[in-house]
Each structure stands twice: as structure tokens, then as C-alpha cells.
């Protein structure tokens with residue numbers, strides 16, 4: 001069971017995510033997204049979605065934020081706050097749930113927000129049950145049988 005985030009940490013995640021959202025490159029969908037990841041050191045890493053004229057080459061805000069976390073030396077994600085435009089509550093896409101799973105466990109907090117504030121919170125286990133993760137590969141280094 002994951003403890004709720006301290007209010008000041010939640011506020012910092014929200015600010016970082018909304019600030020990142022302002023940098024989104026979304027000339028095609030016009031759907032700007034920000035993401036802010038809290039790592040195991042308590043540091044926050046933010047990113048935005050980056051679209052591309054060759055549509056499938058674009059990527060999500062969560063991917064940018066996870067890359068920033070790795071580049072800063074973070075290895076584990078404790079929480080992520082994803083912000084969209086509202087009014088519908090944003091939820092991470094399926095691909096991003098799997099990307100988060102690479103660096104977080106079932107208890108990773110996934111927080112949805114928009115410019116008016118936090119809207120909903122889940123755990124990654126709720127959003128991606130029975131997930132396939134790094135642990136599936138660590139004991140299986142031999143050739144397929």
C-alpha cells in the first residue's frame with residue numbers, strides 16, 4: 001500500500017507537470033500533455049509530448065519525463081503526475097503504462113491533473129494489472145526452449 005504523497009511534494013509535481021505542458025509540441029492534436037516523475041531520490045523530472053509531421057514518430061509526455069529522469073541519474077519512479085487540458089480526466093495511454101512499469105512497481109502513484117488541479121489518483125497496478133515487467137526476464141537468460 002503506497003502512502004499518500006506529502007502535500008508539498010504533490011504541489012511540486014503539479015507545478016512541474018503544468019510547466020512542462022506549456023512546452024508541448026502539439027501542432028496536430030492540439031492536446032498538450034505534461035508529465036512529472038518523482039524519483040527514488042525525491043527529485044522531479046518533467047517532460048511534454050512531442051508530435052511529428054510523420055504522426056507515428058511523435059511521443060508522449062511520460063516518455064520525455066522518464067528519459068529526463070534517467071539522464072539525471074534517477075532509476076526508479078515513485079509517482080508520476082500527468083496533466084492534460086481537461087475537462088475529461090487524462091489517463092496515461094497503454095504504451096505509457098508499460099513504460100512506467102519499467103521503472104516502477106504496482107504501487108507507483110499515477111496522478112491525473114489539469115490546469116485547475118489534481119483530478120484523480122490510481123496506482124500503476126490498478127491501471128496495468130497482471131503486468132509484464134523486468135522481473136519476467138531476469139531468470140530467463142538461457143536460450144528459448
Ligand code: THU
Pocket residue numbers: 026029031032033048049050051058059060061062091092093096
Ligand atoms: N499523450 C501523452 O502525452 N500522454 C498520454 O498518456 C496520452 C496521450 C499525447 C500523445 C499525443 O501527442 C496527444 O497526447 C494526443 O494523443
